[in-house]
Amino acid sequence: MTNGPRLALREGRDTTVVEVSPELAVGGRGFVVMAGPCAVEDEAQIDAAAAAVAAAGCPLLRGGAFKPRTSPYAFQGLGAQGVRLLSAAAQQRGLAAVTEILDRSDLPAFDGVALLQVGARNMQNFALLKSLAMLRRPVLLKRAASATVDEWLSAAEYLLAGGNDQVILCERGSRGFEPATRNTLDLSAVVLAKKLTHLPVVVDPSHATGRRDLVIPLSLAAAAAGADGLLIEMHPQPDRALSDGAQALLPEELHELMQRLAPVLHATGRELWTAPARRKAASR
Amino acid sequence: MTNGPRLALREGRDTTVVEVSPELAVGGRGFVVMAGPCAVEDEAQIDAAAAAVAAAGCPLLRGGAFKPRTSPYAFQGLGAQGVRLLSAAAQQRGLAAVTEILDRSDLPAFDGVALLQVGARNMQNFALLKSLAMLRRPVLLKRAASATVDEWLSAAEYLLAGGNDQVILCERGSRGFEPATRNTLDLSAVVLAKKLTHLPVVVDPSHATGRRDLVIPLSLAAAAAGADGLLIEMHPQPDRALSDGAQALLPEELHELMQRLAPVLHATGRELWTAPARRKAASR
């Protein structure tokens, strides 16, 4: 593997702490849940989502604006306007924002975004990776649906080799033969990535399974396996979602997830990042 | 799915409790760890393994005697003599025994075995399933490396339809493209099987990954996801194992696994079955 990852290798180091915002670090002792809708649909929807995310105690709001849709006839997202709505909704609730970037020419639209997501379909879009490497802004790099762990880490290496070490890896399921789920969540890859590299690793059980009813148990599993956080789809009204409603948690389910995560993390010597806890810590 | 599983479906029922032995039930509140070597090699090896399994507090000793090896030139196991050594070693330590059966004509050799394992390669050996259905003895049914969840549950249905409802399902990894692990552990399938059926589900992270260093984190993940137990390879001297040494835990790692499982199970409202706890409970 002479051409595999180098700068990403752990080699005895602690996990890199990625400073997503001044008060939010991924990769440290705190376990970070990022949540929100698949797509930003309109102001009311993203505001309701931000309120629910904040109420559940999650620090990061997700929401797609530039959507990489399989079909040209599917809803393509609100683009720059969607990013603005997302950022505004996040800011109003004291949340950081994460959203996907498809093309470097769209970069100016992403100023208010704390964490830039490279989606699974673009994991080996090396032109995009090279331009993000020069930015030195936090990047969430999703594993492609059929990438080996070595290919995933090699994609991250494009960012590190270009000078950007603010990289969070995200497992979101591999393509397999099982028709009951959209993809097959691969927690072995999460454990492997944690062992091999010093980068934080988060898990997206929503896209991995495509099923709301599997998200909570697999989130608990990801936490127990040693992941550093989660990327969760939550929609204030999943039945009306323009995309992927079947996999979005309801606000009350996001709340339940947070309640059930805390003791599992505690049992493994970690801590759930929650807004009230942080505020309390800050006031001491 | 008109021809899919019927008797195995949960339909609101509690999980079936499979009475592996008079004092050992799988599927109840207790989480059961079955451990031991890939293969019974000789008396000294299986006795040392049984001692380590008992010392760690696990109630079930595993060990292969009839081995389904890919090549006719690989070690094929000790056969009936291996089953005898396994049963004797288990009995001496107060453990139940689990081992794989390949052919119904070998059944007389399995009298001392509490739990009959049907391996992944035989999941759709319907002649074997039909003969085990008539036995009414506990069966551990592994998922084939490329079986869908529906096919796995339909194989279990052969046992139930034949009159044997003492069935424990076991997920052991699906065939995938990742070269860093032997198979891809599929915890979504575990969650699905728990939701769809009333059968207990255990997880074999040793065969799923083929790597000792992934076994503990994935065991914790399986527990957090809601599995009812684990099937773990442990060898007193993995370096000298005749098969699959690279995936076997050391005795001290099995001990560590038990230590780390207990709080995770507690955090999810369950309890680790351990011999001392049971003895204490029995004496009350």
Place this chain on the structure above:
Amino acid sequence: MTNGPRLALREGRDTTVVEVSPELAVGGRGFVVMAGPCAVEDEAQIDAAAAAVAAAGCPLLRGGAFKPRTSPYAFQGLGAQGVRLLSAAAQQRGLAAVTEILDRSDLPAFDGVALLQVGARNMQNFALLKSLAMLRRPVLLKRAASATVDEWLSAAEYLLAGGNDQVILCERGSRGFEPATRNTLDLSAVVLAKKLTHLPVVVDPSHATGRRDLVIPLSLAAAAAGADGLLIEMHPQPDRALSDGAQALLPEELHELMQRLAPVLHATGRELWTAPARRKAASR
């Protein structure tokens, strides 16, 4: 690959010619098409099928009697009675018969069968392979849906190591992620098996694809790739088939297949085995 195939390796040898019947050899210059329904349903159906197979010029009649069905509630085949109907129908038309065996205890029922099929689900049913190894009768060994080429050849090695070198390999598609076909036909595996071993290799495009409309083009491809024959589903009335009707050719499509195969085989220096050609050759 110290434990991989040995006796099956080509090592410079010509392809083994398997004498399925006194006048029918697989593995020589002639390309052999075996055809018939998925399952023997009743006497009228298998007689009509045999007539159509003979009319198309194919030398072998296929038809399942012991069916390895995913669900216990699906049609399980006519068993020994089905084998008798198949053999009688074949004999009446001057055809050899091929059908699947699931369990060695059923062997007495297979006396009139020229070629014993081991299905994909039983490729690693080593108890069955060991009993067939002692028989010295021609065996058709299907590749399991997720077997590597090495595992497939190692399964064949069980037959050869046990003393039976009358083995024909059959590729029938691997499990993949594509929903438009049942499995993914893997012609690379056919070319590899031909290079690595001296065993004849045939292709089953019907089970591989599950779609009638793909069978003819993929049959031509298999012939051009160097396969030694085909296993084709053909049903006199596919709409009324008890199983797998969607993939069965109509009698006239089987005829078309034979017409289109002949020139492709000729272009690659081979010859289509057809009954009239053989009769002509014999009368010289």
Place this chain on the structure above:
Amino acid sequence: MTNGPRLALREGRDTTVVEVSPELAVGGRGFVVMAGPCAVEDEAQIDAAAAAVAAAGCPLLRGGAFKPRTSPYAFQGLGAQGVRLLSAAAQQRGLAAVTEILDRSDLPAFDGVALLQVGARNMQNFALLKSLAMLRRPVLLKRAASATVDEWLSAAEYLLAGGNDQVILCERGSRGFEPATRNTLDLSAVVLAKKLTHLPVVVDPSHATGRRDLVIPLSLAAAAAGADGLLIEMHPQPDRALSDGAQALLPEELHELMQRLAPVLHATGRELWTAPARRKAASR
């Protein structure tokens, strides 16, 4: 499949003939072989390759200049200089040139290129697809390693919906579990794409298998299955190739391929495009 392909659907139409150059059409009666090295390495290498490609009678020279390499430390190609060397070598031998484009900002470098290749890793790089849709220049769209046929055709639909119907589809192997080949060539997908759409479909057996010794038999299979052409790696000195030498044909093997393709195509009612034949036809 309300959001699936629309403009790409066949719906009774003849195959679209893509005019790669004034005298070279893909999708008509002629079967087109595109050949050349994985990467343009230097002037001498690409000139030798062009000479061999022309000598074999192939009309198109392939060669990578912007290389999408898994690792940032692997040879990344000669970039714009590589495209110039490729175009010059092609022009000198009367060949058209095909090479991969990774980013729309590189477009000015591709003026001398007849056919723009979108690689498997960029099949769902929708920003790139949208910019190529506006160009109305011929595009070769490779299927991603784990794309379903529907996803592949939907990616093509991005080009057609944007106004560019000069699209050639290219199957290059799917990611699977078989370690003996790099990917699994999926000829069913070729037959399906031909049935479902009116676009020409070519096959790349070199990348699909990663093995020189499988290229010729699988090329013959692709031709028999109904493909419209091939993309073949050929290197004047494979042992010295900077990338993928193990899968490149030798010049004499490319010659052999052309010799063996002609009769197979003739047997299926098609014709191999070769330079001498074309010159003869033109002079009439």
